[in-house]
Amino acid sequence: MPAHVPPTTADTTTAGADTTTADPLARERAHLTSSRAALRTMREEVEALDIGDVTANWVNKQALEARTELRIKELADLAHTPLFFGRLDYDDGDHRDHAFYIGRRHVHDSVGDPMVVDWRAPVSQPFYRASRADPQGVALRRRFGYTGGDLTAYEDEQLAAGPDPYAPTSDGPRASKLLQEEIERPRVGPMRDIVATIQPEQDEIVRSGLSGTVCVQGGPGTGKTAVGLHRVAFLLYAHRERLARTGTLVIGPNRSFLRYIEQVLPALGELEVKQATVDDLVAHVEVRGADRAAAAVVKGDARMAEVLRRAVRSHVTPPAEPVVVVRGSRRWRIPAYELQQIVDELLARDIRYGAAREALPQRIAHAVLVRMEQSGEAPDDRVQDAVARNPAVKAAVKAIWPPVDPAKLVLRLLSDPDFLAAHADGLLTADEQRGVLWEKPARSVRSAKWSAADAVLIDEVTDLVQRTHSLGHVVLDEAQDLSPMQYRAVGRRCSTGSATVLGDLAQGTTPWATASWPEALAHLGKPDAVVEELTDGFRVPRDVIAYASRLLPHMSPGLTPVSAVRESPGSLAVHPVDGDDADDAAVVSACRTALRQEGSIGLIAADARVPAIAAALAAAGLPHLAPGTETTAEARLTLVPASLAKGLEYDHVVLDDPASIVAGEPDERTGLRRLYVALTRAVSGMTILHHQPLPAQLG
Incomplete structure (x- = not known):
């Protein structure tokens, strides 16, 4: 049975630090302490298991040991991660008069009753889905606020009749206070989960x-x-x-x-x-080269799949001679026209090249067995397998359906204009064919300077030969x-x-x-x-996303702009700077100012500007990290080339010269998209510095 907690009557309340036993916050803290103790007991019970004599062999023992070690890791109590983040009090249905604590993993007490329910369990779903319009049997939904691993606040939402405090307004969606505090909590370290703040959609x-x-x-x-x-x-x-x-x-x-x-x-x-x-x-080959943009576009085009398919199938050669299989004193002859029929049937099935190559000797052997049966013999499957391994059959298969090495095929396709033209006819134009050919053909697979797009082509051929798992x-x-x-x-x-x-x-x-x-x-x-x-934005402040959204009509017309949940007035500042040298100094100054605040700082700049900015930071005595490196309380500034900013987020962003970011891309539309990415990495605030005029699309 779930732990029973009398429902409270608080409504949209954030409690203070009262620690009396009558205080709901104190009771919740006590439940957190008990739950952590129960989780520790669960882990200790697994650690104490003696599995030495419960397995039949060493293989099973190793598998059980690995599973036990994994279970111990799963039961780890992450000190700075809340064990539970919500509570549901039911007043209807099978769970009437019961409360469930919703958390990251299941925790039970000594008699097996749940103290924390996994957020993925069906009983937890109303925590995310229940509303005033559809309470789903829930009387009260409670959210908990944490500082580190300590429970510091709670917020209640009565799912009875009445106005919804979180209903969207004309300005956009609204969120609970604790949800906003969780979103705005300073980011130090890797991306954190948002399981406590998942919204219904x-x-x-x-x-x-x-x-x-x-x-x-x-x-x-x-x-x-x-x-x-x-x-x-x-x-x-x-x-x-x-x-x-x-x-x-x-x-x-x-x-x-x-x-x-x-x-x-x-x-x-x-x-x-x-x-x-x-x-x-x-990663079938080592990537050591790079394509020009135009060549990469053609190599990445879906038409290349048909070019490669044609090139693979071109290795199939019409049989020119019959196959003669000698067994004892008898000779069995399969004429060339019958071999061609077998080949045509395999080609018509359009199965993978390798699978067809494996089937071919068995098809030839079957034709031999038909002749044996017609002559009065009674061969079985062992005879067919033996015929399939006959040297004459092997030689015919090698001549008709030779093995294909994917890397060698792609090497030939990119090095031999005639070979490419033969298989790209009607698919790629003459200019496109010239564009993908290597200027200096490689002599071998090992010496070739493969590009990332080439590796994808090799993977396509590999799958044409043998199915990918x-x-x-x-x-x-x-x-x-x-x-x-x-x-x-x-x-x-x-x-x-x-x-x-x-x-x-x-x-x-x-x-x-x-x-x-x-x-x-x-x-x-x-x-x-x-x-x-x-379309509801929970990370980027409203002023920042509205500013970035000015670019949408110019690069992605038709997309719905993000509606920000958070207002955060004053989160955007745009400053002009006079001169290139002054720009470096302004960047350093802006970083110093940002570092006076809590959380992570992302300094985003055009790739070409990164070396100069790195030198300026070093000269100013400001250490910085590379993208993807975990920030700490001591090292919070990350220098991010614009090309690597996608998917990352920082509490405060200093953005250097938007026009340089746009100019660093091969065309304006791509440049505007790169700028859009850079403009939307901030969680709390953004400072934009520019010594060139801002792109006109920003208004």
Whole structure:
């Protein structure tokens, strides 16, 4: 049975620090202390297990030991992470007159009664979904506020008839005071989870089923990344055994981003979700080169998939001679025309090249067995296998259907104009073909200076030869920046599973950025995916997001601007600076001012400006971190090239010269999108410095 706590009658109240036993806050603190003690007992019980004599063999023992170690880690009490963050008091249904504490993991007492309920459990769902219009049996919803790991406040919401204190106004959505305080809490360290602040529209996405793919279009600060990560945690809770077999994967745009988010899932009790970039997935060769933008766009185009398919199938050679199999005193002859029929049948099935190559000797052997049976013999499967291994059959297979090395095929395609022209005819123009050919053809796979786009092509060929292993669920973040060929590479990893696709079309900053989600989902192999849009912003202050949204009509017309929950007056300051040298000094001064406040500081600048700014910071004695490095109380300033700012967030942002950021991109539209990303990284405040005129689109 759940722990019973008499419902309170407080309404939208933040309590003080009264510690008397009659004070609800004191009772909640006592429950927190008891829950932590119960969690510690649960962990100690697992640590005390003697598993030495309960397994039949050493393999089972190792598996059980690994599972036990994982369970011990799952039961860790994270000192600065609240064990529970909410409470539900029911007055209707099966849970009438009971209270449930909602937290990050299940905790029970010595007799098995729950003291904290996992946020993913069905009984916890009303914490996110219940409203005045639909209370779902809940009389009171209580949110808790924490400082560090200490419970310091609570806020109650009576879900009875009456006005809703958090109903949206004409100025936009509103949030509870504790929710706003949680959002505004200074950020020191990696990205934290937002499980305590998940909103109803976010929760619907988080709890959507495993079988379907969901695409989340969300502007800056709408929580799409956190929603995606929480969906993984929920699916692992709801479908533990299935996903344990099939696997899960989180794909991010770069290593800095993955380091930034890596602590979210462990904080939710999930320790075994792998993380990777798209480059990691296709790492068949060492990437040592880079393409010009035009070449990368063509290599990333979906038309390349058909070029590669043609190139692979071109290795199949029509049989010129019969196959003669000698067994004992008998000779069995399969004429060339019959071999061609077998080859045509395999080609018509359009199965993978390697699978067809493995089937070919068995098909030839079967034709031999038919002749044996016609002559009165009674061969069995062992005879067919022996015939398939016959030297004459092996030689025919090698000549007709030779093995294909994916890297060598792509090397030839990018080095041999005639070979490329033969397979790109009608697909790529002559200019496009010339654009993707290497200026200096490599002599071998090892010496080639492969680009990231080349590696994706090799991955495509690898799948044409042999099927790629599919996972049960894949989360793809910052998806708007993928090329069609990269979408295909990711889609292969979830061809029999599902995906959560996260992105913002307005933040697409690659030359091949996604034009529309239906088009991207078709390349992913999930054309029936549901597209959800998040428009309520919980991170970026209203003044800042309104300023950044001035760019939307010029780069992504049709997208809905984000409606900010937080007002934060005075959060935006724009200062002109005279002269380049003065700009460096102004940047240093702005950073010093920002460092007087709590939290993390992000100094974002055009990539070309970063060396000069780094030198100015060093000369001024201001140490700074690289993107993705965990900030601490002593080191809070991060120098961020604009190209790496996507997905990151800082309490205060100092933005250097917006015009330089726009000019650093190959075209104005991409430059404006890069600037939009940089303008939306702040949680509390932003200072913009410019020695050039601001882009006209900012007004």
